[in-house]
Amino acid sequence: MYPQQIHSYLLQFFNENHCQILNDNDHYINVQLTVDMDKKIMNRPYYWKYLESTDGEPSPAQLTFITDKNRLVEDVKGEVIHFGSPRLSQLFEATKEMGSFVQMYERVADKLGTQTILTPWLAVNYKISYYSDQTKEILYSLGINLMTGQVKEGFQELLSTVDLDTAMSENTFNLPYIIKPIRALERLDGIIDNFIQKADHTWAEEAKLRWQKDRRVLEYFYEGVENKPDCYEIEKEAMDQQYEARIKIDIINGGLFYLK
Template sequence: MQQQEIHKFLERYFHANGCEITDKGPGYMTVQLTIDLDKELMNRPFYWHYLEKTGGIPNPMQLTLITNQQLAPPHIKGEVIHFGSPRLHQIFDSARNLAGYIRLYENHRQAPGKQVPLRPWLGMNIRVSYQCDRKRDVFKSIGLQLINGQMVESFHDRLLGMSLTPKIPDYSFTLSPLIMPGSGVFRVANFIKAEIEQEDHKWADEARKRWQKDLTLLEHFYEEAEEKGESYENEKTALQEQYEPKVNISIINGGLFYLTDNAV
């Protein structure tokens, strides 16, 4: 997962959970946490328990995250975030727990009295993991219109520019989907798989070469043994688990979004 992708993911995560990004620049951001996200991320159970008992005024923490140490100004102090860091994995888990599924409506500005149709979109945020003895994650956000089948990428970025509300606005009505959400998930998955098949898989070929090199060393180590035994089989299996190229597709979260005709 590239640092720029991590930065964008964090921005989407905090915006989606109602946090204000009070300061940001190349390689860093400072976030004012909400009460809920402070409880979710900052591991202060005794503070919140005491506050609830005494009726004190809550004071959620600010969090400064550095996503690129080369780009961030030297005076910025905060947590360095990279793929594999505990904080990032904590936020991944939080995103799955807090935002598994949502339903939102575009808060459009139309002349009062005019009924506005809202078209259903299935939005999915997806992680594609390329795994061998190394790992790379790519995040994709796909939107599928559930009437005509139109599909767009960077869907979440488009949503960030809209005003969305959990309650259907006045003078609005929703159109019924022709594509059911379950079928839509299947379509999006096939779209992602087709994209992956068209990619350059040099990384997998190189992993297999490293795998074969270590297998050759393993065979050489055991070549004089009368019986290779269980330890040989275990080491051979371990090499396969380490090097065998795999691509895993996982859904982080998703939802239904009812949008005006020209919103996307």
């Protein structure tokens, strides 16, 4: 998952949850949490319990997330966030808990006497995880036009440049979709499956070679032992599980977006 993908994901996540973006730099963002979001991700229940019992003034946290520390020129203090980091995993889980599907509209300036047509797009963010004794994860963002069937990759980055709202602007008309979202999702799933099939799978072959090497060591250690102890079977099973090559596909979130 590239830094710009993480950056776009953070912007969308906090915008959709009504957290004000105080500063949006190319390599970091500064965000003002809402009370609800502070309670969800900041892990300070005693603070909120005390505040509510004393009718105190709430002061939700401001956070700075550094999404690309290698390209950061300014002296910015904040939390470095990258794929696999605990914070990003926490936000993924929060997305699932709060509902991973949204419906949003591109905000359009009100021009007297004109009506803007908005086209429906289905957007889906996939996480592809490659597991063996080593782990690799990729975020894949796709959008499909529900009128024409056109598919765009990197759709998350495109959405980050669009001014979105949960309510329709005045003088806009939403085209009714021709392709049903469930059919569109099936097509996107097929694209992901095709991507995986065409990907380089030498990682699985290399994992198998490492498994064979460690297995030979294990067999050598117990060579000549007629009645092998239980720990031998336990070690062998653990080794098989550790090196087993497998792929998991998760949908992080998605939505129906009406765009110009």
